Amino acid sequence: MTENIRHFLDLDVLDAALLRHLVDEARQRKQARQGCSQGAPDDDAPLAGQVLALLFEKPSTRTRVSFDVGMRQLGGETLILNRDVTQLGRGETVSDTARVLSRYVDALMVRSDSHDTLLELAAAARIPVVNGLTDHSHPCQLLADILTFEEHKGPITNRSVAWIGDGNNVATSWIHAAVKFDFELRLACPAGLKPEAKVLDWARREGGHILLTEDPQEAAVHADCIVTDTWVSMGDNDAEQRMEMLAPYQVDAALMTLADHQAIFMHCLPAHRGEEVTAEVLDGSQSVVMDGAENRLHAQKSILVWCLSGWDK
Numbered sequence: 001m002t003e004n005i006r007h008f009l010d011l012d013v014l015d016a017a018l019l020r021h022l023v024d025e026a027r028q029r030k031q032a033r034q035g036c037s038q039g040a041p042d043d044d045a046p047l048a049g050q051v052l053a054l055l056f057e058k059p060s061t062r063t064r065v066s067f068d069v070g071m072r073q074l075g076g077e078t079l080i081l082n083r084d085v086t087q088l089g090r091g092e093t094v095s096d097t098a099r100v101l102s103r104y105v106d107a108l109m110v111r112s113d114s115h116d117t118l119l120e121l122a123a124a125a126r127i128p129v130v131n132g133l134t135d136h137s138h139p140c141q142l143l144a145d146i147l148t149f150e151e152h153k154g155p156i157t158n159r160s161v162a163w164i165g166d167g168n169n170v171a172t173s174w175i176h177a178a179v180k181f182d183f184e185l186r187l188a189c190p191a192g193l194k195p196e197a198k199v200l201d202w203a204r205r206e207g208g209h210i211l212l213t214e215d216p217q218e219a220a221v222h223a224d225c226i227v228t229d230t231w232v233s234m235g236d237n238d239a240e241q242r243m244e245m246l247a248p249y250q251v252d253a254a255l256m257t258l259a260d261h262q263a264i265f266m267h268c269l270p271a272h273r274g275e276e277v278t279a280e281v282l283d284g285s286q287s288v289v290m291d292g293a294e295n296r297l298h299a300q301k302s303i304l305v306w307c308l309s310g311w312d313k
């Protein structure tokens with residue numbers, strides 16, 4: 001039955017207690033692997049005998065490698081499909097693709113140009129589907145980011161995070177996370193690049209602590225974390241206009257000074273030094289971006305275990 005399939009599509013449709021469990025499990029699995037080589041399986045190898053397919057419509061470094069290595073550490077196997085080497089690239093329907101893949105593999109991770117494609121795949125699939133980024137959201141990134149924040153700063157509940165820049169797909173998942181993990185999120189975005197209105201409306205209905213401003217300084221003051229992302233996401237075709245709108249939103253040392261003196265800097269990567277963030281901040285002592293990248297591996301393993309082997313609350 002489709003409704004019993006454990007898809008991981010977006011944080012807003014998942015239970016807060018489950019999301020907390022996934023972060024905690026990721027932390028425990030990470031700790032249990034201290035000193036192991038990357039190729040060594042976890043002791044319990046919970047996904048032995050299972051196959052994960054990774055379908056990409058856009059480029060990726062972190063998502064591709066961390067899902068691949070993570071699935072192997074869980075005892076399972078992977079295969080990587082780029083859209084253009086499948087019949088999807090020649091017009092086979094999304095629905096048929098989902099139904100066919102459901103006969104060969106146990107779970108499907110998708111990085112898609114369009115969120116609608118992800119939803120269509122999930123609706124037709126008979127296996128769990130995981131969102132590995134769409135134009136709308138990036139929920140796997142956020143589980144890793146919560147883990148990273150908490151490793152450096154302790155529990156995120158009631159803390160404050162400032163998002164500076166484009167109100168893009170990663171910003172959407174930060175808004176979802178702010179509601180589910182109960183922290184304050186201040187977003188500083190230019191008027192033309194605000195987060196999706198329906199996402200902000202949802203957060204307000206849910207009682208989320210969300211501030212939206214056009215002033216980066218207002219967002220940054222006393223924040224526990226400053227976070228940003230590229231000014232030109234994959235699929236954006238208005239780079240010049242974006243650069244102009246976002247120029248006042250660069251995260252630099254002066255902006256970091258406004259935050260709490262022990263604030264951390266996060267970025268999902270890939271980064272563009274001299275655009276959304278200066279090299280001084282990205283490579284500086286407050287930056288935890290490499291821990292964030294590593295934590296994609298641990299967070300996604302926890303997601304895969306939930307999708308494929310169940311979770312009894």
Ligand code: CP
Nearest residue numbers: 060061062063268269
């Ligand atoms: N942060 C992230 O998703 O990186 P990739 O595009 O390299 O997968």
Ligand code: NVA
Nearest residue numbers: 168229233234268269
């Ligand atoms: N917002 C960026 C995130 C990349 C991981 C993009 O969609 O390209």
